[in-house]
Amino acid sequence: MKPRRTWLMAACCLCSLASGPAMAADAYPDRPVTIVVPSVAGGAADAVARTVAQGLSKRLDATVVVDNKPGAGSTLGASHVAKSKPDGYTLLLGIDATFASAPYLMPVQPFRPVEDFQPIGTLAVFPYVLVASPSAPFQSAAQLVEMARAQPGQYTYASGGEGSIHHLIMDAFQKSAQIQLRHVPYKAAPQGFIDMMGGHVDLMFIAPGTGAGPIKSNKIKGLAQSGSKVLADLPEIPLLKDSPISRNFVFESWFGLFARKGTPAEVIQRLDRALSEVMNSAEVKNQLTAQGITPRFEPATALAKRVEDDTRRFAPVVSQLRKQSDQDTQR
Structure with missing residues (x-):
């Protein structure tokens, strides 16, 4: 009897192990x-x-x-x-x-x-909105490009850090518009955005949901946006892809x-x-x-x-x- 009892115990253990993950999945989530x-x-x-x-x-x-x-x-x-x-x-x-x-x-x-x-x-x-500090000297993306070409490295932009998406889109935009800006990386994009609103940094790309309110209340300037379609909440912001300075530029x-x-x-x-x-x-x-x-x-x-x-x-x-x-x- 002992060999048979041992075999039955082993079989039960195997069944328990086999059904364990399935039972756990069935119970998911239990916390x-x-x-x-x-x-x-x-x-x-x-x-x-x-x-x-x-x-x-x-x-x-x-x-x-x-x-x-x-x-x-x-x-x-x-x-x-x-x-x-x-x-x-x-x-x-x-x-x-x-x-x-x-x-x-x-x-x-x-x-x-x-x-x-x-x-x-x-x-x-989602696309990004190119926004500028209220104290920035340019009123449009075209003016930014014109002034940045005349003074390479003069104007600064914020990002959420080296290699962040805000950094990558600005790098792509600079190549498209043939300009050179100075990078000021932050630990996170919202921190850079606050500094830009305060005039410590000239511009940055930011999510529409973050930029819409300050743009509408004239706390920052909305220069352009990187999407393929007009933004319902910011219909007045022009598309970079339609501008001569960055024709067909889309970044989402x-x-x-x-x-x-x-x-x-x-x-x-x-x-x-x-x-x-x-x-x-x-x-x-x-x-x-x-x-x-x-x-x-x-x-x-x-x-x-x-x-x-x-x-x-x-x-x-x-x-x-x-x-x-x-x-x-x-x-």
């Missing part, structure tokens, strides 16, 4: 889910995360909270998620630069964008939701279904649109392709920045 945002509160990424978190809370019948972890060019928050347990309880609100440029600029790469993360879906896209960012690679497929499927319902709801679409953000839900495969395409797109700038950093280190 709060956290969406980590790799930037400070108040920016576009934070706004998207909080809108999505509210919707997911209802669909998952669980608490979904937002945790802002800014720093290190948006890699601090991503690193936190990359080291988390792959169980679907710690997610990342991914930004294009977080995956396509920022980690490659660090002395030691803090995470591997493709190997460490599982895409769930694209959430939204994206936000996506990611989990730690290795998260059970059943959990990813549950998140995908819930996220699809959230992003296709009229309430969420209206909330994001009102902030100058275009809701655009895409499946995991499309989000993975965005990461791949943008990594290739930003590679020249990243390579140049790494070269400059290496030279500075050797000095």
Whole structure:
């Protein structure tokens, strides 16, 4: 009897181990889910995360909270998620630069964008508004270009740090318009925006939701925007793609939701279904649109392709920045 009893116990253990992940996935979520945002509160990424978190809370019948972890060019928050347990309880609100440029600029790469993360879906896209300090001497993008060409390096622009999306779009714009501006990096874009409003920096690219209010109240100047269509909330702001100074220039960012690679497929499927319902709801679409953000839900495969395409797109700038950093280190 003893051999038979031993065999039965072993079989029960194997069944328990085999059913464990499935049972865990069926119970998901049985505790709060956290969406980590790799930037400070108040920016576009934070706004998207909080809108999505509210919707997911209802669909998952669980608490979904937002945790802002800014720093290190948006890699601090991503690193936190990359080291988390792959169980679907710690997610990342991914930004294009977080995956396509920022980690490659660090002395030691803090995470591997493709190997460490599982895409769930694209959430939204949005253009950027080129804004200037109220004390800046130019009133339009054309005047900026004319004056910057006459005085290379004279005018300053803020960004959320080396390799941040605000840095990358301004680099692309400078190349398109054939001008040279002086970069003033900040820990996060909202900090640079505050300094620009105060006249400490001349200009920057910022999310429409952040810039719309100050533009309308004449606290800053709205010079142009980088999208392919007129902004509903800022219809008077001209498109850079239609200007002779930067013909066909279009630059739009994206936000996506990611989990730690290795998260059970059943959990990813549950998140995908819930996220699809959230992003296709009229309430969420209206909330994001009102902030100058275009809701655009895409499946995991499309989000993975965005990461791949943008990594290739930003590679020249990243390579140049790494070269400059290496030279500075050797000095």
